[in-house]
Amino acid sequence: MAPPTPPTPSVSAPIMDLETFSSTSTTRLQALYSDFSRQKASNPTSYQANVEWWRKALETIVSSGFQDEHGSIYGKKQGSGKSRLVLHANATLLDQVKIPRVGKPLALGAVLSELHASHSFYPLAEFTSLKSSIYSTHSLPIRIASYVVGKPLWWALEQMGIVGEEGILGSSTRDHHKGTAWHGDYVIITLAAKAAETIQEMQRDIVAGPSDSLYSFESFRKTFGVSLDTSGAPLSELDAKVLLKFLERDRGVLVYDNDVVKFVDEDAPAEDRIITPVDRGILELKSAVQNMHTLVNSLQEKIDQCTRQASEALQKERKPLALSYIRSRKTLQEVLSKRLGSLATLESTLVTVETAAGDVEIMKSYESSTATLKSILSHPSLQRENVDKTMEALAEANADAREIDDAVRVGADVALGVEDNVDESEIEAEWAEMVKQLGKEKEEEEGQAEREKLGAAELRTPQELPQDGRKTPEKVSVLST
Template sequence: MSSFQLSSLPTYSTASSSRLQSLYADISRQKHSNPTSYQSNVSWWRTTLEEIVSKGWQQHTTDKLVLHADQSLPESLRYEGTGKPLCLGTVIAELASTRALIPLTQFLSTAQSVYDPGWLPYRIASYVIGKPLWWALQQLSIVESDEGGHEGDAERWKRVKGDYVVLDLVERAAEHVLAKQRSQAASLADTLYNFDAFRTEFADSALPDVVLSDVDLRVLVKYLERDKRVIVSEKEVIKFVESNLSEPSEITAVDHGVLELKTAVAGLQSQVDNITSKIESCTEKASAALRQKHKDLALSYVRSRKQLQDLLRQRLGSLENLQSTLMSVEAAANDIQIMSTYKSSTTTLRTLLAHPSLQRETVEQTLDALASASADAREVDDAIRVGGELAIADAGLEMGDDELEAELAALVAEGEAEQREKQDAERVRRIQEERDREPRREDVAIPGRQAVMEAI
């Protein structure tokens, strides 16, 4: 891993030289003297290590979900101006204690979910009862002791070296796999894989721009089965299931049969593609031989093509029969599921109909009571309405249609009169403004009289 590769990571490109020097230094003593800075540094290293693993930049391995913590890791992280990190032992121990990193062998062998609050595969329950967690981890050599700041990096590496599953990367890969599976699952055969088919389908789509190794895929299968509960597996059979099922699913004889048929169909399809490619190649070679006047060679290619075409017809016939059989088996399996659903629905409906509230006598009584209550409500409403009308009549407030129309006409006339008054006031205002803008007659006449008197 080169400094150029490291500098392309966001964690490096956004960090100053002084910041990188502090990150590469031994941070073990900060855990107690400066916990805030310690956690910040550990978080930076967690992001960096996840990026390095997911991009496949580890040396001597093709794994993308597993961190291989050995003596070569610090050397591979050597960076210009800072040297190699002196804190990785501390960082890995801290990440292991928080389950960001999980020892590979324990991840694959433990039946308990990693999300269980009590899940610590490296903790022996009888050994740590009544003991502080950190002390227990120290005794199990998972983290360094409180005096770890006094021991060298080599000693700390002895405690933590090994292979670790990077949980965050596994979670991301699982989400991508499930999204792809949901988009294409349409039949029973689409939910069944052997390990080779699982690799072919998901190895290059679980994480961007990389291909997962077999170790990664086995980690992923374990996570999907134990922690997400979306698959069940048995030896080499992998089956996707609904995660909200009330009863745990299992691999059935039907599943084995469907998977065998699916595998056979895939194998025949591969043969058909290969034969088709060979036929095309023979055709091209025969044409080239004819152009070069090599008639015998061209006939040989034509003869080979004829044999391949005969073989192709046989394989296509077998493929058609297998595909038809597979569809029939899937249809029968779906019919079983449909009938099972019908049976369950019938049982549920009968249970509901058996409820005392839905018995015929109870229903009739309830409906009769409802009709009676509705009639009482109508009577009360009618009584209130009639009483209100009588009260209005007694008070002399009841008005005929002619009186209502006369009152409406009066309101209209009143509105029109107010509108005329507003218009008249507006005209008077405009006339007054025009008069104010004209010169006054006295100002024009005075100079005329003065001239006459002077003339006299």
């Protein structure tokens, strides 16, 4: 039987529009909003359950855009739009999640410290400054303390404030969540990983040529804005930078340098993980083509607008105004014709450059294949003398195998009493004689059956009577008997 659904709290607050909060009872919310940080030692199970609830709640707050829609000023300061990957933890967040008759979360600092310690949330500055992947092994001091010093002693030192969860010189969670020490921006790794996976899938469907793997920072924002379900809006500057760092350092699927983004294979060698002058040239051509398309579309819209305005002026019998619109349309059409010519030239040049770049990659493959083939052919085993020796040895081995097989077969025949040197022609003659004899026996059997059949038919046929109707003597004798 399914557990009963918790009653919906009878409170009114913007945060209650989120399912994570609306599906939680008032009593449970009061426990979650209390200072439960002391339960870490006394009741670790309840403590971890509360931290896990807040992890999901904070992910929902960020991924839904709630923090920017209800008073966050971070996006306005940066002018970068709403962030769907970074939590802005500060006094404003406490006001956003405040619930009447429940209050503000008193243990939010402790929760963020725990999520940081478990590497679910990363402070933004730390995330962007890390050189190695966040999935790599953590620092050596922590590993030494975990395996040499031991967990019990480590826990005791942490309670005394000598060591912390972040390292030997770090501050403990108990101190970190006090005051405003926990304020800051936190990258939520699960959300970043989900968006990165979507971007990788989109890129796999896009790639058709060298230019499809190259983006400027702005085109990256526009192309992959849908990865965060932002209703067609580009990625915020902050989210774009977070994703570029995550995809480059932690997924290894792109390189980013000076406003140039280049997607590469995950197992690409180091020499392919650089942005070359050729890449920059291709990207410039690609950007020029995209800008020219935008300009052409703008000119066409202006031409359509002049046409509509001229038609409206003509209906209102405003001939001078209509002529003015027609004149403007003609000028725009001339400009459009020139821009279309430029666009055709740029697109042709881009195709030529992409083809040449593709030829370079093909030649690299040919060179690599040639070197591989030469390396294989230079192996001592493939030298002519070794090949001849090997084939002769193989022929001798096959001959020996045939001799052994014949010897085994003859030995088996002797063991079974089968005579040697059987003449196959005699066997064939005996077979033919058997077939001939079988044919004769079959003919005799068929003749005998036919004779028996005729004899039975004579017994059943009545004798012919004379013309006067009297029976023959033979027949009368038979009847008398």
